[in-house]
Amino acid sequence: MSLLRYLDESPRWLLVRGHTDRAKKVLQKAAHYNGVSFSSDQHLDCMLADIQNETINEKKAPVGSNENISYTKRFQRCISGILVLFRTPRLRQIVLLIYIDFFVVSMVYYGISLNGVNYGVNPFLYMVISGVSEIPAYTLSAPLIAKFGRRLPITWCFLICGGAIVSLAFVPNNDSTWGLTIFLVTVGKMFISVVYQVLYLYTMELLPTEVRLTGLGTTGCVSRIGSIFCPYVTELLGVSYPWLPSLLFGGFSIVAGLTNLGLHDTLGAPMPDTVEDVENYRKTRTPNEDDKTSELQKIKI
Known part of the structure; x- marks a missing residue:
């Protein structure tokens, strides 16, 4: 205050x-x-x-009143608002790729925390180190995306996290390997935390103003679906096959990193206002346009 x-x-x-x-x-x-x-x-x-x-x-601008509208009409309006995200090819591609990113980042982020019981290490030490690993992730993400953009850092963080978590599937659960296990978990949690933070900014810069809130709302729903899967993977599959959760989480992370290459970078680019701006992005953008921003666009209000 x-x-x-x-x-x-x-x-x-x-x-x-x-x-x-x-x-x-x-x-x-x-x-x-x-x-x-x-x-x-x-x-x-x-x-x-x-x-x-x-x-x-x-x-x-005329705004419809909701006082005398039935729940059916409201539901139809809600659905029609969501369907706008899928009516044009480029926006549809962007939204689907963002959904994949959010589903995977949420599943892997919470999956790493919940999967500690299957690694045979001290659960308290595991949670402390897992939490501390987020400090450098949140500290370094801002200068990282300011220098290298959004797309490549997200892609590389997904891939590095996936490689670290997949490696855990091949590390035996015994006292002699607990240090290696903690190291790989720290690497995975740190890089997936970077993705979690940057992805919200990246999504807002990719979606046009007229559907930005709708897009963010639906990505939040997809993200929660990803986190819902975590307990089933770690508790049901992990009990019988302790290596399987790591293989699944790491594999999904690698897939998300590769699919993220289908998106364009937004560093230095003006945010789109309409769906048409998104569809015309490839047609109107020139190689040197990233360096050409007006004085008005440089002002952060």
């Missing part, structure tokens, strides 16, 4: 409330923070006018 005084209000909200001067100061502060300068005050005024016009148009 003590930090709230240092947070700026949204320029859009300030404009709606009539605080134009405060909105200008917030935009100027954002521009200064990002090393961008406005060519003139008129440029800033035009920018504020655009934001204000967008807000007015959104208010004028």
Whole structure:
């Protein structure tokens, strides 16, 4: 709560409330923070006018009332909203590949934690080291994706995690190999944690604005389905075949890493606003376009 005084209000909200001067100061502060300068005050005024016009148009857009709509109609609206994700080929491909990533990352992330009983190591030490391994993962993921983009780090982290977890299937469960087991678990948990963190950012940058929330909601559902499978794999299969959960989790991770190559990188690219932007991405993008962003796109509001 003590930090709230240092947070700026949204320029859009300030404009709606009539605080134009405060909105200008917030935009100027954002521009200064990002090393961008406005060519003139008129440029800033035009920018504020655009934001204000967008807000007015959104208010004028007709919105159906839900008060007198039956549950059947609401359900149909919900389904039709989800089906938008699959109506065009490129968006459909992106969504399906994202679903694979979320299903696998959730299953492997929680599967590593639950599968400790099948490795023959101290469960308390196992959980402590498994948790500590996430600290470097969350610390290094930001500079990693800032330098190498999103697609390749996710792919390599999936592959490295998969290789480490598959290796556990061939490590015998005895006291002489507990160090190797802990090392492989630490590697697997660290790299799958990087994927878990970066994947949400990557998904928001891949999906267009008009279906972004719907896409994020459905990916969350797919992710939960992946985590539901974990206990069945570790408890049912792991009891009879202790090596099988590691083989499954590692194999799925490798498959997800390879399928992730079907997505494009979003580093330095403007976020798509419409489904049409996604479909035209390959057609309109030039090799040097990553380096060409306008002053407005450089400003992080």
